[in-house]
Amino acid sequence: MLMRIDHVGIACENLDEKIAxxxxxxxxxxxxxxxxxxxxxxEAMLHVADGEGGGxxxxxxxxxxxxxxxxxxxxxxxxxxHHIAYGVSDIVAAMEHIGGEGVRLLDKSPRHGAxxxxxxxxxPKDVGGVLTELVESPxxxx
Amino acid sequence: MLMRIDHVGIACENLDEKIAxxxxxxxxxxxxxxxxxxxxxxEAMLHVADGEGGGxxxxxxxxxxxxxxxxxxxxxxxxxxHHIAYGVSDIVAAMEHIGGEGVRLLDKSPRHGAxxxxxxxxxPKDVGGVLTELVESPxxxx
Numbered sequence: 710m711l712m713r714i715d716h717v718g719i720a721c722e723n724l725d726e727k728i729a730x731x732x733x734x735x736x737x738x739x740x741x742x743x744x745x746x747x748x749x750x751x752e753a754m755l756h757v758a759d760g761e762g763g764g765x766x767x768x769x770x771x772x773x774x775x776x777x778x779x780x781x782x783x784x785x786x787x788x789x790x791h792h793i794a795y796g797v798s799d800i801v802a803a804m805e806h807i808g809g810e811g812v813r814l815l816d817k818s819p820r821h822g823a824x825x826x827x828x829x830x831x832x833p834k835d836v837g838g839v840l841t842e843l844v845e846s847p848x849x850x851x
Numbered sequence: 852m853l854m855r856i857d858h859v860g861i862a863c864e865n866l867d868e869k870i871a872x873x874x875x876x877x878x879x880x881x882x883x884x885x886x887x888x889x890x891x892x893x894e895a896m897l898h899v900a901d902g903e904g905g906g907x908x909x910x911x912x913x914x915x916x917x918x919x920x921x922x923x924x925x926x927x928x929x930x931x932x933h934h935i936a937y938g939v940s941d942i943v944a945a946m947e948h949i950g951g952e953g954v955r956l957l958d959k960s961p962r963h964g965a966x967x968x969x970x971x972x973x974x975p976k977d978v979g980g981v982l983t984e985l986v987e988s989p990x991x992x993x
Binding site: 710757761765 | 978
């Protein structure tokens with residue numbers, strides 16, 4: 710079911726500063742950057758690797774305000790890992806299986822993620838304290 | 852420099868229970884399990900994907916006691932993501948570059964990790980609150 714570690718979502722106070730840090734220290738480049746009003750973040754995807762099932766990224770997240778989920782995360786825990794995302798081939802089938810195992814889905818149906826993906830989050834209390842995201846990549850251009 | 856997200860290290864209270872959970876919910880299998888006295892953990896590697904640079908894994912960590920680093924992490928923050936590990940081709944060169952950028956290295960030279968790897972940790976305060984590990988895989992059998 711899991712095809713790859715799609716990305717590690719990292720909450721930060723200042724997106725520009727953190728992008729510059731990752732670029733100089735780890736030599737990774739931004740391949741997408743966008744504001745997601747629905748999730749209350751400005752986010753950047755830094756490319757780590759490509760694989761058969763899609764790419765792997767570091768996702769840097771700066772909250773749009775203190776009352777957003779990532780803003781509250783920063784106030785409570787400070788900068789650090791916010792969530793882990795795994796690539797799946799069929800997100801609807803994965804959600805059905807995982808929900809059937811008793812894990813609560815924070816999204817009842819997939820919603821839009823970065824770079825044309827479909828995403829859904831699982832309840833961290835049901836996944837050992839890890840906010841876990843499923844990602845289905847868009848079909849590759851043929 | 853970064854070749855892959857090698858693994859996500861997740862701290863847990865009970866390794867057997869968490870392995871069973873990940874197996875049934877995410878259909879991932881244990882490919883290695885060992886006690887690492889030096890790090891004070893019993894750990895299991897659950898296989899997610901293979902790539903050109905090596906595999907990607909979920910690493911589950913149960914502390915050997917409350918006075919170990921992972922034991923203290925659990926007492927302070929509860930179960931959840933403990934660290935992120937990136938695969939590199941040359942860990943000594945990566946450590947030199949990263950140290951030269953002003954990031955403190957928790958290991959002065961590489962030490963032994965799971966499955967024959969060489970590993971080194973970076974100071975989380977210098978990497979935006981993320982305990983970050985570098986992993987160089989052993990040469991593949993030819």
